[in-house]
Amino acid sequence: MKRFLPLVLAAALAAFALPAAAYTLVPAGKTLVPFATESELRDWLASQRRKVEPERAKALGMMADAVTTQSAVAPAASPAPAAVAKGKDESVTNTQTAGVDEGGIVKVHGEHLVILRRGRLFTVGLQGALQPASFADAFGEGIDPRGTWYDEMLLHGDTVVVIGYSYQRGGTEVGLFDIDRAGRLAYRATYHLRSNDYYSSRNYASRLVGDKLVFYTPLYLNLNGDPLAGFPAMRKWSKDAPADFKRIAPATRIYRTDDPVEGNGLTLHTVTSCDLAKRDMTCEATGVLGPAGRVFYVSEKSVFVWTTDHRRAARDERSPSSIFRMPLTGDAPSALKASGSPIDQFSFLESPDGYLNVLVRSEGRGEAMWASETSAGSTALLRLQLSRFGDGTQAAPASAYRRLPTPDGHTVQNRFVGNWLLYGSGATWGAPNAAQRHALHAVRWDFHFASQTLLLPHGVDRIEALGRNAVVVGTAGKDLHFTSVRLDEVAQAVHRLTRPDAAQGETRSHGFFYKPDTQETGLVGLPVVGGGRPGHKQLREGSAAVMFLRNDALMLGEVGDLTAKAETPNDNCRASCVDWYGNARPLFLRGRIFALLGYEIVEGRLAGNTIGEVGRVTFAPSVQKVAAVKN
Secondary structure (H helix, E strand, O other), rough: OOOOOOOOOOOOOOOOOOOOOOOOOOOOOOOOOOOOOHHHHHHHHHHHHHHHHHHHHHHHHHHHHHHHHHOOOOOOOOOOOOOOOOOOOOOOOOOOOOOOOEEEEEEOOOOOEEEEEEEEEEEEEEOOOOOOEEEEEEOOOOOOOOOOEEEEEEEEEEEEEEEEEOOOOOEEEEEEEEOOOOOOOEEEEEEEEEOOOEEOOOOOOEEOOOOEEEEEEEEEEEOOOOOHOOOOOEEOOOOOOOOEEEEEHHHEEEEEEOOOOOOHHEEEEEEEEEEEOOOOOOOEEEEEEEEEEEEEEOOOOOEEEEEEEEHHHOOOOOOOOOEEEEEEEOOEEEEEEEOEEEEEEEEEEEEEEOOOEEEOOOOOOOOOOOOHHOOOOOEEEEEEHHHHOOEEEEOOOOOOOOEHHHHHHHOOOEEEOOOEEEEEEEOOOOOOOOOOEEEEEEEEOOOOOOEEEEEEEOOEEEEEEEEEEEEEEEOOEEEEEEEEEEEOOOOOEEEEEEEEEEOOOOOOOHOOOOEEOHHHHHHHOOEEOOOOOOHHHHHHHOEEEEEEEEEEEOOEEHHHHHHHHOOOOOOOOOOOOOOOOOOEEEEEOEEEEEEOOOOOEEEEEEEEEEEEEEEEEOOOOOOOOOEOOOO
């Protein structure tokens, strides 16, 4: 599916369908069973094709009937010709899980910031005055960047990793660059992996865990052709002769449950792990076959993929969902049947007590593209012992679900903070919330206490941790509000700060950062724009400023803004010319404070409770004095 803003779909509320409690526990250590041979995999795919042929024939028959009906009125046109197939730095990223870095637009390497923007990489030196050091295309020589989105970046030692998706070449691209102590960039290699678009308005496709680059990609299988032609494969790009694809997921790394799958929606959910400790990147992939609806989450130990069969759910069949647990060690995955669907990656928490906790809605539709922005139906907390995962034939029992209050709206934010789950509705991509009361629901996931409902005078557009407590950000009319919430024996709204005529400039989790000074104090940074701007305009318009707040025992106070200049230089953009992942970030680094605002880095300094600008640099390619690196 190409990246475009979908219409907001209205969904009717329905009762949450819990599975029967008669399922038995799964013996510990049981896992999914892979296909034994390539022949077995081919035979199974052929059986799936035979199942969809009647449906395809019926569809073709309906088309023929339509043509016949039209021909009675007008002469039939001649048939058209058939188409012919041709080392560790301080993090500046607001990550979900400690120890698991996420692909973003700005990282740190030694004394330099590394920025990914509009199809290029930039480095800016931080020693003394801010100074551009180097810039380069985010793609290799000989690669046509048209139709490609260079979305995410990670750093591993002296290697910069750029993750992108190419509609022109049909797959995920992984570009590797070397970076030295002076911030100079040098192109190394590009690897091309088969996949469909991984984009989600909230999630990030790539993670870095130790030396492992881990990313999720869906592969929608075409049963009318050769489905194996779409299976996970990788090639190293060369401008002279691109190498042939080589399979990185043999049949013995492909798994499925006993659940029937609608053939036309058959998807291979793929987790690829690449070794960045070696200069020549090597990758292997594991795939699980299931329906298209998906949400994925990465803990320190595993990747969890939740799949949902929306067609079966529409027919009110039981357990249309499955949860796959795929260990980062490369061991065989395990699975369990479930009901409903999470909203996004923040609906998950693998807790230290050996449980997986998931907020689910009965009419969630996964997180592909903008699906997270609309969910409906009843709400529950699934709390599941990891030892229950097995070969996928069993289901989570009804006792593992806990019914929760249903949020009022369809655009729901949720977050696990400490021992609490917080969730509520607001407006992120659409117009700002009306000036009315909104509910924030607070649930202790570790005890079966009654949930609490806190009424706030603004929407719930963002929920973030302030140490062991939380802050809720949302709009009411043209004003932006911040409400601090104490999470102790009970949840309590403590203080509200209002920024008149303002809205969030970024809705992704990486747009926010909290830098604690002590357990009870710290600084908050968040990009902002003028009041009333719909969230989707962040794709084409930059933020006006990054505002900073001080948290003093949950009493919030503004300390000032670092602002952007009004003019935007012409960058002669060749690729990735929409900011799908945003373009503004608050940055706290080694006691210094910065704001990334488009092509500017602005440095601020606190004097008492006021921040003032002390430095600014523009790194746009059209104004840089350093020469571009030739790939």
